[in-house]
Amino acid sequence: EVSGMAVAAAVSLYLQIVMGWDGDRPRDFAYIMIVTVTLTTMAWLAVTFMTHPEPDKTLTAFHRRVRPQGPGWKPVAAMSGPVVVHGSLRRELANALLGCVLVYSALFGVGQILLRSAALGLGLLLTSALAAVLIARNLEHPDGDSATRAAAAS
Structure with a gap:
């Protein structure tokens, strides 16, 4: 991971500073991305296969x-x-998706309130809050509908 970040930063800076490619121009930006991703992936894979794996312990x-x-x-x-x-991969992936919904809904909700439509912004903030509640519920009860289980166990 560190090698990937370092190579990506170095390649991107080299292309923009030394080669003079302008990230604000769409064609140059596309070339910067293609070259950076290609070289970063090559370096990351090389480092991965050249280094020893972590010990089993x-x-x-x-x-x-x-x-x-x-x-x-x-x-x-x-x-x-x-x-x-506890939980499942499906639930963890759902939490990851809900996290994206939470962040982007909050981000665009605040933007809408400040710049355009308060109603749409509030709707997005409510969506963000709902995503937060669902994540909290999933984290609190990783095995599913534990509210029902807790009531049955009492």
């Missing part, structure tokens, strides 16, 4: 602490032994 400790899900973590999960996983 580090990966299993990370897995026990964070409990990442998905098919790529199955070998590490097998080494980690039984770990209680």
Whole structure:
């Protein structure tokens, strides 16, 4: 990750400062993006394959602490032994999407209130608040409808 960020910054600055490509001109911006993404990806993959992977001990400790899900973590999960996983990958992806809705609705909502339409802005802020409530509910009850389960358990 660090190599990718460093190469992206270096390439982008080189193209704009040394080569004189202007990021404000659409064609130059497109070229800057194409070259930067290509060289960054090449460098990132080279560094990934040239460096040693993390030791199994580090990966299993990370897995026990964070409990990442998905098919790529199955070998590490097998080494980690039984770990209680709360929630699901689907719910985590839903939270990520809701987080985007929250941020962009809040951003555009404030912009609408300040610059254009207060009604639309308030609607967007309400959408943002709803996304926040849904995320909070998902984080508080990662196993699904726990309000019903809690009532049944009492």
